[in-house]
Amino acid sequence: MGRATEGEVRTAAVVGGGVIGAGWVARLLLNGIDVAVFDPAPGVEARTRAVLANAERAWRRLTSAPLPDKGELTFAPALGAAVEGATWIVEAVPERQSTKQAVYADVERFVEPDVVIASATSGLLPSDLQAGLRHPERLLVAHPFNPVYLLPLVEIVPGKATSSEAVERAMAFTRRLGMQPLLLRREIEAFVADRLLESLWREALWLIRDGICTTEELDDAVRFGFGLRYAQMGVFETYRIAGGEAGMRHFLAQFGPCLKWPWTHLTDVPELDQALVDKIAAQSDAQSGRFTIEALERIRDDNLVGILRALGANDWGAGKTVRRFERLLLDRATPELEADDLASPIRTVERIVPIEGVDTDGHRGEAFCLACFREATDTLLRLIGVDAAYLEEGGAYITAETHIRHLAAAEAGDRIHTATRVIEARGKQLQLYHELLDGAERLLATGEHLLLHVSLRTRAASEPGHVVKEKLGRLARLHGKLPRPPGLARFVDAVR
Amino acid sequence: MGRATEGEVRTAAVVGGGVIGAGWVARLLLNGIDVAVFDPAPGVEARTRAVLANAERAWRRLTSAPLPDKGELTFAPALGAAVEGATWIVEAVPERQSTKQAVYADVERFVEPDVVIASATSGLLPSDLQAGLRHPERLLVAHPFNPVYLLPLVEIVPGKATSSEAVERAMAFTRRLGMQPLLLRREIEAFVADRLLESLWREALWLIRDGICTTEELDDAVRFGFGLRYAQMGVFETYRIAGGEAGMRHFLAQFGPCLKWPWTHLTDVPELDQALVDKIAAQSDAQSGRFTIEALERIRDDNLVGILRALGANDWGAGKTVRRFERLLLDRATPELEADDLASPIRTVERIVPIEGVDTDGHRGEAFCLACFREATDTLLRLIGVDAAYLEEGGAYITAETHIRHLAAAEAGDRIHTATRVIEARGKQLQLYHELLDGAERLLATGEHLLLHVSLRTRAASEPGHVVKEKLGRLARLHGKLPRPPGLARFVDAVR
Numbered sequence: 001m002g003r004a005t006e007g008e009v010r011t012a013a014v015v016g017g018g019v020i021g022a023g024w025v026a027r028l029l030l031n032g033i034d035v036a037v038f039d040p041a042p043g044v045e046a047r048t049r050a051v052l053a054n055a056e057r058a059w060r061r062l063t064s065a066p067l068p069d070k071g072e073l074t075f076a077p078a079l080g081a082a083v084e085g086a087t088w089i090v091e092a093v094p095e096r097q098s099t100k101q102a103v104y105a106d107v108e109r110f111v112e113p114d115v116v117i118a119s120a121t122s123g124l125l126p127s128d129l130q131a132g133l134r135h136p137e138r139l140l141v142a143h144p145f146n147p148v149y150l151l152p153l154v155e156i157v158p159g160k161a162t163s164s165e166a167v168e169r170a171m172a173f174t175r176r177l178g179m180q181p182l183l184l185r186r187e188i189e190a191f192v193a194d195r196l197l198e199s200l201w202r203e204a205l206w207l208i209r210d211g212i213c214t215t216e217e218l219d220d221a222v223r224f225g226f227g228l229r230y231a232q233m234g235v236f237e238t239y240r241i242a243g244g245e246a247g248m249r250h251f252l253a254q255f256g257p258c259l260k261w262p263w264t265h266l267t268d269v270p271e272l273d274q275a276l277v278d279k280i281a282a283q284s285d286a287q288s289g290r291f292t293i294e295a296l297e298r299i300r301d302d303n304l305v306g307i308l309r310a311l312g313a314n315d316w317g318a319g320k321t322v323r324r325f326e327r328l329l330l331d332r333a334t335p336e337l338e339a340d341d342l343a344s345p346i347r348t349v350e351r352i353v354p355i356e357g358v359d360t361d362g363h364r365g366e367a368f369c370l371a372c373f374r375e376a377t378d379t380l381l382r383l384i385g386v387d388a389a390y391l392e393e394g395g396a397y398i399t400a401e402t403h404i405r406h407l408a409a410a411e412a413g414d415r416i417h418t419a420t421r422v423i424e425a426r427g428k429q430l431q432l433y434h435e436l437l438d439g440a441e442r443l444l445a446t447g448e449h450l451l452l453h454v455s456l457r458t459r460a461a462s463e464p465g466h467v468v469k470e471k472l473g474r475l476a477r478l479h480g481k482l483p484r485p486p487g488l489a490r491f492v493d494a495v496r
Numbered sequence: 497m498g499r500a501t502e503g504e505v506r507t508a509a510v511v512g513g514g515v516i517g518a519g520w521v522a523r524l525l526l527n528g529i530d531v532a533v534f535d536p537a538p539g540v541e542a543r544t545r546a547v548l549a550n551a552e553r554a555w556r557r558l559t560s561a562p563l564p565d566k567g568e569l570t571f572a573p574a575l576g577a578a579v580e581g582a583t584w585i586v587e588a589v590p591e592r593q594s595t596k597q598a599v600y601a602d603v604e605r606f607v608e609p610d611v612v613i614a615s616a617t618s619g620l621l622p623s624d625l626q627a628g629l630r631h632p633e634r635l636l637v638a639h640p641f642n643p644v645y646l647l648p649l650v651e652i653v654p655g656k657a658t659s660s661e662a663v664e665r666a667m668a669f670t671r672r673l674g675m676q677p678l679l680l681r682r683e684i685e686a687f688v689a690d691r692l693l694e695s696l697w698r699e700a701l702w703l704i705r706d707g708i709c710t711t712e713e714l715d716d717a718v719r720f721g722f723g724l725r726y727a728q729m730g731v732f733e734t735y736r737i738a739g740g741e742a743g744m745r746h747f748l749a750q751f752g753p754c755l756k757w758p759w760t761h762l763t764d765v766p767e768l769d770q771a772l773v774d775k776i777a778a779q780s781d782a783q784s785g786r787f788t789i790e791a792l793e794r795i796r797d798d799n800l801v802g803i804l805r806a807l808g809a810n811d812w813g814a815g816k817t818v819r820r821f822e823r824l825l826l827d828r829a830t831p832e833l834e835a836d837d838l839a840s841p842i843r844t845v846e847r848i849v850p851i852e853g854v855d856t857d858g859h860r861g862e863a864f865c866l867a868c869f870r871e872a873t874d875t876l877l878r879l880i881g882v883d884a885a886y887l888e889e890g891g892a893y894i895t896a897e898t899h900i901r902h903l904a905a906a907e908a909g910d911r912i913h914t915a916t917r918v919i920e921a922r923g924k925q926l927q928l929y930h931e932l933l934d935g936a937e938r939l940l941a942t943g944e945h946l947l948l949h950v951s952l953r954t955r956a957a958s959e960p961g962h963v964v965k966e967k968l969g970r971l972a973r974l975h976g977k978l979p980r981p982p983g984l985a986r987f988v989d990a991v992r
Contacts, residue, residue, distance in 0.1 A: 151725070225689050230718050287732065287733065296733065310806040367867075409955070491899065
């Protein structure tokens with residue numbers, strides 16, 4: 001039997017293999033955690049593997065940070081076999097309290113009292129769910145959002161009997177998985193996000209029913225307008241801006257009266273009769289029927305990856321969550337540099353080639369290659385003391401000249417690394433030579449860079465600081481003893 | 497008096513200089529349209545110019561396509577002076593029907609009958625607004641979303657008396673401005689997007705009032721979860737995916753019953769009393785008070801630009817709208833290439849340096865420079881017949897070697913261009929030389945590129961097609977007569 005208190009979760013069980021269960025499976029596996037799935041429904045294995053394939057594809061685009069080795073996926077023939085040995089249990093079975101409680105009763109027969117059971121319910125109260133458990137303190141709700149492997153949000157909702165230890169473990173564990181846990185202050189049916197979504201959904205049904213717009217037009221009203229805002233700021237921060245410097249009170253004073261206007265159908269619920277179902281289904285076919293669900297999933301995932309990366313570049317919101325996760329992955333993977341290592345070319349960058357790093361149109365591979373060499377230069381500069389503090393003081397190296405030779409192509413998913421050496425370090429000038437290699441040490445590209453030390457204040461060339469000079473000199477002497485790489489000092493020449 | 501039927505709108509008037517009015521002003525000016533503003537409130541000019549500054553900053557990041565010369569901005573002392581000569585009138589005064597109708601009566605005294613009046617109301621019915629107009633057929637609602645200069649959505653809502661000609665003109669004109677017009681099928685108070693937002697807003701107020709979460713936590717529940725989805729797909733397309741291959745009917749069958757559950761407060765409206773206002777204002781201060789509104793606006797704009805560019809890279813949704821707009825700008829700015837031009841280096845790329853193209857950390861300028869040279873290569877390749885059809889048939893040039901020399905720095909907002917010449921064209925090899933120049937013909941960087949013709953099917957080197965070979969040969973002979981550029985065939989060498 002696994003004990004949760006032994007440390008990090010290495011083995012998890014997921015009971016229920018629907019869209020949400022499979023999404024949890026993918027996020028856990030990609031974090032290097034072994035997962036056993038139990039779901040007696042037919043086709044679960046194929047569906048789970050399809051979601052996993054989507055997740056792997058998305059993560060290759062999301063980050064070039066080195067991922068841990070993927071966890072092992074097994075499909076258990078019985079609940080006991082799935083949960084035994086697991087130190088984290090996800091329950092993602094259909095939304096019936098009795099079904100869920102029957103699962104918990106079974107689970108408790110096989111696991112230690114301190115193993116957390118995290119229900120993926122999107123609406124039931126954890127206090128109701130935990131009634132009848134032998135150890136109700138272990139149960140809480142961890143409600144994620146589809147696609148679970150990409151959206152960071154997970155609502156953590158403790159019930160009355162949930163222990164603070166279980167809550168803390170859920171917060172830490174989901175953070176470790178690259179998620180953004182939101183701890184609810186009080187339990188309430190449907191929690192926070194789904195309440196907002198449900199109110200919006202009811203109004204949407206009215207708009208379709210009354211023929212104000214089609215499903216496609218309603219979707220456009222979302223994704224060309226406020227949907228763009230909500231990817232980066234929520235309801236209140238957005239309205240705070242609308243209120244201007246006068247702030248939230250001004251906004252409330254201005255828009256408060258609208259609450260009394262009879263603008264929405266909120267006091268009523270549309271009848272979801274056959275006519276309305278037919279109307280919505282036909283409009284949805286007209287809108288999206290040219291795409292398979294698989295195609296829509298990939299489009300969605302590519303868009304989400306792009307949005308997450310764009311927000312990451314601004315170090316904001318969900319993009320910040322991804323960057324924090326990336327740094328965690330990089331920290332785990334960064335090799336320790338010993339003094340002895342310095343005598344040979346330095347392993348400066350280790351990455352997995354993302355989809356956009358592959359040369360499909362003669363362009364994207366180039367940009368990825370340049371980005372690797374830039375990062376390799378940064379790593380080397382940090383090693384010789386050009387770190388955040390040094391830049392803060394106004395010294396920096398800028399690139400004066402770059403020569404890249406593309407020798408062989410890499411495939412998405414390949415592990416690549418760079419080997420960097422100092423060719424010359426004389427006064428303000430620094431000449432570096434990077435090799436980009438794949439896992440089999442095949443040379444993919446070389447980069448030769450002439451850097452110039454400048455003062456960021458005057459933008460003029462300047463001598464580097466003493467410590468930098470000293471470290472650089474030592475490195476240049478060591479690397480000077482290496483045989484000269486054959487690709488050095490080439491010039492572009494079509495006719496050779 | 498300007499006549500709308502004379503052609504494109506060159507002069508517009510905006511009556512009302514609040515957040516939405518100023519947003520319209522910015523979008524119009526950046527599209528090269530002269531705008532006269534009328535609003536007797538104090539401080540309008542300063543506030544409008546602040547919004548315009550934000551808009552200009554955002555557009556520099558949004559696109560490197562050359563923008564038309566900015567329109568002229570004037571602040572008129574009286575309504576007549578603002579609207580006279582304008583062929584497009586935006587009404588963005590406070591949300592009172594009588595106030596708006598008084599404005600229309602005034603406007604009609606100064607403009608021709610066919611000039612469209614576009615009300616920016618977010619809720620009033622156009623049929624009510626147009627009652628009393630001498631030419632009610634000219635009035636419609638064009639409801640945009642904040643920030644108007646970045647969000648593409650504009651709801652076009654005709655009233656009962658609105659002419660189809662006015663509707664068509666509004667659709668075409670807003671598209672030309674880079675927007676995504678959504679024509680409502682029937683008029684309804686608050687239209688589509690604001691109805692969805694209002695239902696969500698009411699539920700949000702309940703959640704804060706009942707202490708389920710704070711304003712910051714509610715915002716996180718949006719922007720780390722469904723907000724990311726809504727930036728790229730709307731309500732129905734998202735749920736279609738959730739329904740899986742079984743489609744929308746399956747989703748409705750599964751989730752329909754939830755509509756009957758008593759999960760939300762929809763049947764009731766919270767009292768916006770002093771206690772609730774205080775609570776929201778205090779929580780909002782705790783959440784966002786460390787930022788000024790100006791800072792929040794810039795963060796928001798940077799995020800929106802990033803999201804729009806990310807979606808543009810996938811040619812999807814609002815990003816597709818921006819790309820369509822970009823192509824329009826590029827088409828307008830692309831110089832015609834005469835045979836005579838070919839004898840001198842070819843002007844292949846014209847751009848404005850975006851913020852991220854400026855070299856603040858020794859990196860971003862590099863990537864922009866490489867991107868310019870890649871685009872210059874593409875332009876040249878298109879000129880010699882390597883176009884979409886050629887690529888479709890499986891022939892392409894890939895980069896084998898790149899040598900870039902960074903000689904001088906550019907500033908954001910500078911106009912730059914590239915001058916490209918063919919150095920060698922021999923069999924499968926093609927050697928190009930690009931110069932990156934600023935408006936004063938100052939040399940900023942040079943790029944020397946060795947390209948190799950390949951078959952995209954075999955990935956092996958291959959001879960280019962006959963037409964390409966013939967065109968390339970002619971170009972190489974012409975450019976061979978030019979004096980050799982001094983920066984050619986250099987190699988990276990720190991010690992020279």
